[in-house]
Amino acid sequence: MAPTYNIAMVSDFFFPQPGGVESHIYQLSSKLMDRGHKVIIITHAYDGRTGVRYLTNGLKVYHVPFLVIYRSTTFPTVFSFFPMFRNIVLRERIDIVHGHASLSNLCHEAILHARTMGLRTVFTDHSLFGFADAASILTNKLLKFSLSDVDHVICVSHTCKENTVLRASLDPLMVSVIPNAVVAENFKPYRNPGEIPKETFGQDPCPARPLGPHDTITIVVISRLFYNKGTDLLTAAIPRILENHPNTRFIIAGSGPKAIDLEQMIEQNVLQDRVEMLGPIRHEEVRDVMVRGHIYLHPSLTEAFGTVIVEAASCGLYVVCTQVGGIPEVLPSHMTVFAKPEEDDLVVATGKAIAALRANKVRTELFHEQVKSMYSWTNVAIRTERVYNGISGAISEAEFYGYDASDPATWSATRGRSGVQSFALIDRLKRYYGCGIWAGKLFCMCVIVDYLIFLVLELWFPRDKIDICPDWPRKTVDERREPGVR
């Protein structure tokens, strides 16, 4: 019988807000619950959503009331979350705290407090950051602080791992790569000819049939229209692509501050009949928009993983994307055309994709099955579970970190001799002290204050005064998957 854990996923980003991190947390949590673990989610309060909620699969969500400052991240008050966090952790009997997203202040605080309380912590990084500008330097310092004392880090791609290891000065051995996945059933390609309303332009014929030389090719872009998503690149490239390829249309879905630039571009070039702006769409509508197109264009400037291109490929779209971040790792080369993140190359790459489709060289109808076999959330959950086993000592350090790593000669100083990080305050302080000349001392102060607050809380709100939550009956995993056993 494999050990099961009580896991708290902590992040600023969760539903009702749409996004990649949000659905990652949700999917991972539900699959972990299917494997017999207990999972709760701690996030901040959204409009009209404060307090304790249950999702339909029994997933419990704590919407903690907090001040939101920018793009739904909470105000960084290092200690204010502690009393509430401790209460939740104790009443739910949490063993492992799993934080998500490096911009989420709630997650960093939770990792710090969890270590003070003697819990195992895991951090999943979903994004890439630069090293040069002021905001990045600040975020990186914060990341270094909170990751100085974390048991394990998960990154969504190898590029992301490299980035995180450099930003937070981590031992690469304690960083695992577990990619995102997609629910392939939700992203089936277009099969039924009556499915798309005739009045809007969309793909006709469907991609299973060969494409004639004068058939219209539809290019889909679904993205939040922010600078980092490459909307400026898109604004510049669209008129040129449409000029070069007469039978081409664009469908753009999503909203954001750059939407106005796109609209201006459409008006200036009089492209109203060739570019359709759908505005914001819900995640469950993404598939219906995608299947209207032949090509998915992804102009992002930075991307750790890019779930959306997997979704597009699963819908049977040929993917044109910029070769940045973790994107080259995501899909096999026969599904994608890569471009450098610049206007000219993007136009050329889109031209190549259109030509390849017109020549019927791409077997897009096979993409769905291929993606389905590559990405599944169950697999992500199994790999995440292995990380939990590794940090809690359920599997040996040699098995978890690799046999050569468990050799004492190459053993990292940050990890204890037991293969898992020591909770002793002095050991924790040693880890924080190495963060920088001034920062190290500041961080040590923070950790000491945090520990003192912990002691005060133990006196003020004693543990036996906190009610324990009853658990749902846990699911049991059937490893052999025998049909008819249950």
Next chain:
Amino acid sequence: MAVIGWAKSGLIANNLDHRRQNAHHPPHLYIRRPSPTTAEYTVTTRPPPSLTLRLALVSLTTLRLVLFLVALLLLTTHLSLLPRPVTQHPYLHPLLASPPYQALVRLTGPPLPAWAFAAAACAVLYVCFAWQLHTTERLLVLRGLGIQTSTTGEGVWGSWRPATRFIPTEKIRDVLINEAFRGFEVRYYLVVLVEGEEEVVVVFPRLLPRRRIVEAVWRGVRGCLYEQGGEGRGEKG
């Protein structure tokens, strides 16, 4: 003074009790079932009865009575309210003439303005009369009729307005246990959903007893309200 006496007695009662560790009493649940279709759930901070507690209560009541009478007497003396035949009464005269009482009269006399003394005396009178030692909240369930919640608070103002609310059965949509953030913690509480009202009615809103009590009450209420034959009967006591 009354407060100190009460706290001390509470501490002693607790130590004898061996079930509670600190001076502030966690709420207790008492269930009364006068008939199979009626149940009364009382949640109170009053500790379970014991000899020490009774002694403490008796001495506290005596103390309150004495304090009350002394304040009353001082007030009447200063304001010269009592007619001469009364002050010269053979039972009262020795007390009024006794040195401790005279000292008290001098202490509360002229340097202190008369109005200040009068106000203080009135306050003492009121506190002695109206001080509530415990918070008590009740939930009365009557099958076929409805449920009634009532709250009596602790302290000086507690007895002013015992908040009582009756909800008829046909207005009750559901009775359930919910969780919510309160201060720095997440608490369980019992709520009644009332037909046609936006706000839920929280049962035991002041004490917010712990999950064990809330669950017992919830089972009992549902048993008494909806189930035939009074299935909650086994949980008596």
